[in-house]
Amino acid sequence: MTVNTAVPERDEILLDETGAKDLAAAALTLARRFHAGATLWCVAPSWEPHAHHVAVEFVHPVIVGKRALPAVALTGPDLVGQARLAVRPGDVIVAIAAAGDPQVRSIMRRAPAWGATTLWLGNGPRPPAGAADHVLWVDEDDPLTPATGRFVLRYHLLWELTHVCFEHPGLLTPDAGGDCDGEVCVTCSDEGRLAEVIGPAGEFGGTLVRTATGEEQVDTTLVGPVAPGDLLLVHAGAAITRLDDEEATR
C-alpha cells in the first residue's frame, strides 16, 4: 500500500457541486423530520466512532445556544435487529459504510417498512440508485478515506446546514414542497407499500406485517409461505410480491 505523505500543492476539492446539493437536500429532510419529532439513529459498522461522533454532534452542539436534538449511535452486534427495535415511523437512519456492507444494505432495504428516512454516507463504489433516500458520497476509492477527516467534514456540514434550516420555519412542514421523491413518499402513494413480516396474525389467519404506518394484518396467499423478516409489497390488504435481495437492492 502506498500512502501519500507529501503536502499537496493545492487545496483538495472536499465537496463538489453535486455533493453539496446532495448534502443540502439531506439537511432539509433531516430538519423537517426533527421538526416533526424524529430521532436520528446512527450506524457505522466498520468505523463505529463515526456513529458516536454524529450522535454527539446533534445531542451536544458545539455552538452554545443551538438546540439539542435526539440522535443515538447503534453499535455492536446485530445492527439490523437493533435498528428494527429502535426505529419509529418518521425517524431517520444515517449509515456510514461502504456500499457493500451487508448490515447497512439490509437496514436500508427495510427502512421504508419501518417508516424511516435514510441517509447513507460512504466512499468507493456508490450504492445502487434508490438504495437510500439521500446518498452523501465521497468519490474516492481508498479504504483509508474514513480516517482522513473527509467523513467528519460531511457530517459536520450536515449538522450545520440542518440548524440553518431551523431558521426557516415556513419550510419545515411537510407541505412546504421539495421533499417528495415519488414511490418512497408515504403521503403520496399507497401503491405497493413495503412491509416486513412479523409473524402469523393469530387465530384469524393471515400475516402480521410492519409498514410505514404501523402494524397490520395482510393476506399472503398470493406469495406463499412467509417467514419473519421477509419483505413484501402489499396493496389493499394483500401481499402482491415478495422482494428477494436482488430486487430490493436494484
Next chain:
Amino acid sequence: MSSDTGFLYPFLEAEERDADRLLADLAESARAKAAESAALRRRTLAECAGLIETAAAELARRFAAGGRMYVFGNGGSATDAATLAALFARPPAAEGVRPLPAWSLAADEAVVTALGNDVGFDLIFSRQLIARARPGDIAVALSTSGNSADLTTALAEARRRGLYTIGFAGYDGGAFAAEGTVDACFVVRSQSVHRIQESQALLGHRLWAAVQRHLAARPNGGGPR
C-alpha cells in the same frame, strides 16, 4: 436574520419561503466551508510536516521496542481518538502495513464511569495510564481547546512516567502548547471546532502513514515485538 446562526451564514435571508432558494444557499454555504476546511488542512500539513516526521520516527522506535499507544479525548474528540486508535490497531489489510497496539481510553464504560464517579472526571484518563502504561509507551490527547483538565492531567502523568506525549489542539494550542508536558504538539490554527477536528483527522492519518513508513524502513521491518 432572526437567529444566532446569522453570523455563520450571513447571506441567507430569513424571509425566503422558497425551498429551492434555501437549498441553493445551503449548497453554496457547504462548498464555501469545505473550501475553508481544505485550505486549513493544507496550511496545517505544511506547518506540521517537520513535526510529523519527528514524532513518527519516535513512535516507530517505540513501537519497534514493544511500546503501546493510548489515545484519548472528550466528546467528538473522543470519537476521533477512537478512529485514530482503530487506524493504528486495525488498518485496512495491505502489503507493508502492520497493525500496531493502540487503544482509545474512553472505550470502556465500566472503567470511565467508575473513575469519573469515584475519583473525579479529571482523572478518568490519568488513572488508566497509571494502571496500564509503561515508560516506552505513547500517550496521544485530542482536543480543540487544548485545555481540558482530564487531558492535561493525563499528559502530565504520562510525561512523569516516561511516555512520549502527543497533543492535538486548536486555536493557539492552549495548555497543551503552554504547559511543557507535550513532546509533540500539533496545533490547528483555527477558531472553529469543526474545522479544527477536520484538520486533526488528516494530521492523525499522516502521522500513522509516516509511522508505517518509518517501521518499514527499519532493518528488521520494525520487529521484533
